[in-house]
Amino acid sequence: MAVNCAAGGGAVGSLPCGDCGPCRRIAAGSHPDVLVLEPAGKEFRIDQVRELCRELALKPYEGRHRVALIAGAERLNPHAANALLKVLEEPPERTLIVLTAPQAADLLPTIVSRCRQLRFKPIAARHLAAILERAHGVPAAEAEAVADTAGGSVTRALAMLRQGWPEKRRRLLAELPELAGGPPLRALLLAASVSRARSEAEEVLGLVASWVRDLAFAAEGVAHLVNRDVRGEIAEAAGRLPGDFAPRAWEALQRAERRLAANVQPRAVLEALFLELAAAGSLPARSGAGAVNPSGNPG
Numbered sequence: 677m678a679v680n681c682a683a684g685g686g687a688v689g690s691l692p693c694g695d696c697g698p699c700r701r702i703a704a705g706s707h708p709d710v711l712v713l714e715p716a717g718k719e720f721r722i723d724q725v726r727e728l729c730r731e732l733a734l735k736p737y738e739g740r741h742r743v744a745l746i747a748g749a750e751r752l753n754p755h756a757a758n759a760l761l762k763v764l765e766e767p768p769e770r771t772l773i774v775l776t777a778p779q780a781a782d783l784l785p786t787i788v789s790r791c792r793q794l795r796f797k798p799i800a801a802r803h804l805a806a807i808l809e810r811a812h813g814v815p816a817a818e819a820e821a822v823a824d825t826a827g828g829s830v831t832r833a834l835a836m837l838r839q840g841w842p843e844k845r846r847r848l849l850a851e852l853p854e855l856a857g858g859p860p861l862r863a864l865l866l867a868a869s870v871s872r873a874r875s876e877a878e879e880v881l882g883l884v885a886s887w888v889r890d891l892a893f894a895a896e897g898v899a900h901l902v903n904r905d906v907r908g909e910i911a912e913a914a915g916r917l918p919g920d921f922a923p924r925a926w927e928a929l930q931r932a933e934r935r936l937a938a939n940v941q942p943r944a945v946l947e948a949l950f951l952e953l954a955a956a957g958s959l960p961a962r963s964g965a966g967a968v969n970p971s972g973n974p975g
């Protein structure tokens with residue numbers, strides 16, 4: 677965006693406006709001079725790389741610069757990497773080739789030696805929300821919610837949108853207050869409905885964390901909540917659940933994160949977490965001044 681922005685002038689170090697035609701087309705993935713290459717399956721095929729080299733030999737269509745993004749370059753096998761060497765060594769004029777990888781050590785040394793290394797920082801949640809809103813037409817509340825969970829990555833945010841995350845999030849946020857203090861069966865059914873993939877389980881943990889944080893903040897009267905669109909429901913739950921629900925839920929979440937990182941099955945992780953949330957919501961308050969116990973147990 678910075679090198680093709682119509683407003684920024686393309687000067688070294690200038691930031692893209694995010695609003696002009698080229699910026700919007702780049703953010704929407706429809707700019708003809710921004711080529712994104714992703715692996716076909718587990719690895720890049722050599723003909724994908726050859727096709728890219730052929731395209732790069734042509735002049736840019738409309739941009740001042742052409743940009744080729746090779747996303748996940750750690751999945752270039754040696755043949756595909758070798759096919760890329762020549763164009764990396766002598767890139768066509770006005771062409772930027774960007775290879776992303778978790779770390780340089782994941783790439784062949786012959787590739788690394790032909791590149792300059794840059795560290796890409798995660799994008800701040802509010803900037804990410806603005807990108808989703810302006811370039812992708814995502815409603816503000818949804819954009820903020822996705823940005824909060826996407827870990828600063830546009831790619832991840834867009835994947836979450838494609839996979840219907842806003843809808844899943846709404847459903848989970850409606851379900852969580854019922855789950856806390858509810859019957860165990862409810863917890864098991866909820867786990868069964870969301871836990872197909874590890875990445876989805878991670879997103880669910882992120883969402884539960886934001887909900888628990890909001891509950892704790894709401895109980896203390898803090899106005900700034902992450903899930904602002906369900907502020908009323910969160911305030912209601914904060915008033916109803918035992919005073920020590922949030923710290924107990926937080927401990928359960930940390931256990932769940934450790935278990936997911938240790939490769940325990942996502943569904944088993946979520947079942948245990950939701951059962952703990954159900955139990956924590958039905959315990960008599962230990963210290964919650966003003967908290968109302970919904971379960972009717974003598975407290």
Ligand SMILES: [Zn+2]
Pocket residue numbers: 680681682683684692693694695696697698699700
């Ligand atoms: Zn611009």
